[in-house]
Amino acid sequence: MVNVGYKVLFALSIWTMTTEAFPKGAQRTKCHLAKYKSLPPQELEAFKKAKDTFEDIMLLSDRKCSTRIFHRNWELKELSVHDRVILVEKELDFTINVLENVDDPSLSKLLSRPLEILTQIREDLRGCTRQTHSHRHSRRLNNWLQNFHKSKETETPECREASVILNLFRLLNEDLRCAAYRDLCV
Numbered sequence: 001m002v003n004v005g006y007k008v009l010f011a012l013s014i015w016t017m018t019t020e021a022f023p024k025g026a027q028r029t030k031c032h033l034a035k036y037k038s039l040p041p042q043e044l045e046a047f048k049k050a051k052d053t054f055e056d057i058m059l060l061s062d063r064k065c066s067t068r069i070f071h072r073n074w075e076l077k078e079l080s081v082h083d084r085v086i087l088v089e090k091e092l093d094f095t096i097n098v099l100e101n102v103d104d105p106s107l108s109k110l111l112s113r114p115l116e117i118l119t120q121i122r123e124d125l126r127g128c129t130r131q132t133h134s135h136r137h138s139r140r141l142n143n144w145l146q147n148f149h150k151s152k153e154t155e156t157p158e159c160r161e162a163s164v165i166l167n168l169f170r171l172l173n174e175d176l177r178c179a180a181y182r183d184l185c186v
Contacts (some may be wrong), residue, residue, distance in 0.1 A: 031128035036180040046113040054165045065159035069151040076178045077185045083141040084179045089125040098164040
């Protein structure tokens with residue numbers, strides 16, 4: 001009798017663990033952005049080298065850009081946590097796309113490590129946005145996304161490149177950090 005009781009108890013505990021641990025339709029991904037509250041200095045150095053090289057290239061060129069692709073009249077912390085993640089993901093999508101298509105070979109070589117880092121960050125952000133498909137964007141985010149899209153299309157490729165590279169540190173040190181701090185971004 002005692003053996004049967006233990007077997008039933010064991011079977012019930014296994015059933016409970018598997019049905020509660022893996023409910024149907026549940027998202028198994030978690031949003032892990034805390035590691036982006038502060039990037040390691042050696043990673044930021046890779047971005048700095050690329051930015052410095054780009055600035056040297058810009059001084060030698062005749063580019064005249066007054067780009068406002070990433071412009072906002074408000075701070076990221078004014079958005080909901082989910083909207084922040086979406087905005088940073090959109091910025092990263094565009095940034096990665098532009099950096100993957102840089103023409104200058106010396107700059108392109110320096111961008112390999114930053115692109116690896118940015119791609120990993122984007123994948124982590126996508127893990128966060130997949131969790132809430134039905135989230136409705138705020139009016140502020142929708143307006144920014146529309147302006148962002150228009151600005152990207154009206155700029156020349158050279159000015160898109162300049163805008164992206166000159167925005168890298170704001171993206172990493174302000175926008176990504178705020179998204180990583182979630183509710184604590186103030």
